[in-house]
Amino acid sequence: KPTTPTALLTGVSLICLLCGSYCGKILVYPVDGSHWVNMKVLIVELHSKGHSITVIRGSNSWHIKEESPYYNSITVEIGKYDFEFLTTFASDLLQMRRHGRFFWNQFIIGEDIFETFSKFHEEICNMTAIMFENETLMNFIQDAKYDVVLTDPAFGGGVLLAHRFGLPLVFNVRWTVLGEGHFAIAPSPLSYVPVPGAELTDKMTFFQRVINFLLYFITLYKQSKHFGQHYISFCQKYFGPDVDYFSLFQNADIWLMRNDFTFEFPRPTMPNVVYMGGFQCKPSKPLPIHLEEFVQSSGENGVVIMSLGTLFGELPGDISEEIAAAFSELPQKVIWRYIGPQPASLGNNTLLVDWMPQNDLLGHPKTKAFVAHGGTNGVQEAIYHGVPILGLPLLFDQPDNLSRMKAKGTAKLVDIATLDKTVFLEALQEVLYNPSYRNNMQRLSMLHRDQPMKPLDRAVFWIEFVMRNRGAPHLRTQSFRMSWISYHSVDVILTLLGAMLFTCWLAFLVIKYLYYILFQKKVKLE
Known part of the structure; x- marks a missing residue:
C-alpha cells in the first residue's frame, strides 16, 4: 500500500520528536584560557546533539566570545585581571625560574602563584555575587529551567550557582579550588599517589614518601589560606554558616576527568569519576597548502614542531637565540609557533608561525618530535598521535605533566635554567634518534585508542545521563560526609x-x- 503524504509527515514528525526527546538546557560556567579549549569541545558536541546551551562569561573574557553559533551567553560586567595581566605575570615567573630550582627560589615562585590566583578566585566570587544580587538575572535563570550545570571547578562560580538553583552538577575537571580533582573525591594514599607538584612517580623511596607527605599538607594549607577563604565568606553571606563550600564541590554528580591511566599513574577512584582523557583529540585533517609544502620539503628527515602554549608564545631573547641556533643544525625542518622578534640565529630550515594547527601537525606522518611546555592538551594530543616529546617545563602543572611522560619513557626534559644550544640540541637529537621514545609513545597511543567508546562520546553520555535522571546521587560516595x-x-x-x-x-x-x-x-x- 503506498504511503500517503500525511502518513509520511507524521512519521517524520515522530522521528524528530524521538530524536529530540533527551535534548535539554545546559548552563555552563567555564574557566577562561586553555581550560576554555576543553570546555568548547564539549559545548560544540552537545550543541550537535540538539541541546540548548547558555555560557556565563565575564566582560573581561580572553577567549570566550559573546556571540557564538553554539551557545547563548550571559555577560557579567566585571574584571580587572585581563589576559595581558596573566601573560605579564607568567613572564615574570619564567624569569624567576631561570635562576635555578633552588629551594628558596621555588618557594618564592609558589607564593607568587598562590597570591595571584587568590586574586582570580576573589574575582570569581565577586562576579558570582554580582549575579546573585541581580534579581532580574536570577529570575531569568530560574525561569529558564535548566537541566544541569556544567562547570570547570578550578574556580568555584559554577558550583555556587548550581547550589543556588538546586541543579544537578557535572564537572569538566582536572583541578578544583583545592588542587587535583582526585584528592577531593577519592582515597589518595600518599605512599604511592604522588602529590601534584612533587614530580614523583608511584614508586617512591622512603625519602620521596617523606617529601610527598610534607608537600601534601603544605599545599593543602596554602590552598585553604589563599583560595578557600573567599568561598567560605561567600557561602556564609549567601547560604548561611551551615553550608561548607568544599562539600558543595564534593557533592557534584559526575566528575568528567580530563586524564586517564595512559597518562596518570594507577590510583583509587570513585564510581562517579568518568575518565575522558584525550577527549579533545581527533584524527588529523589536511594541512593548509603552505604548511603541507613546507612539511613535504623535509623529505625523509621529517619535521619537528614546537609550541609553548598561549602564555609563552614569546620567550626571553637569549633563550630564543639558543633554541633557534640548535634548530639550525638539524637536518629536519622545524615549525615553531613564536610571536616575538625573529631570532638572529634562525636557520633556513625553521618556519616561524603565529598559529599552527597543532593537532593536524602532530597527526602528520612526517612529524618526528614535539617540543612542548607540558600543558595537558598538548601532552594528550601527543599521546593520541604517538609523537615523542622534548619537554621544556615552565610553570603551573607543566613540570608534573612532563615528569609523568619522562617516567613512561616518552619524553626527554630540559630545564630552562640550564638551557643552551648544546644542551637543547643534544636532548632533541636523543628524542629524534633513540627509537625507544617513539616506541613507548606509540604504545601509549595504542593503549589510549584501545577502548570500547570514544572519550568524547563517554563524556556526552554521562552529561545526558545526569539530565535524564536529574542527577546521579546513587554514584556519590558518603565518605566526604x-x-x-x-x-x-x-x-x-x-x-x-x-x-x-x-x-x-x-x-x-x-x-x-x-x-x-x-x-x-x-x-x-x-
Missing part, C-alpha cells in the same frame, strides 16, 4: 580495643578470684 575519625574507623578501633582491654581485665579479676577461692580453701583444709 564522614568525620576523619569515622572515615578511618578510629572510633570503632578504640571501642573494640577498649572492649578487649575490659574483657582482659574482667578475665583477670575472675581468674584472680578463682585462684583466691581455691588457694584459701586449700589452706583451710591443711
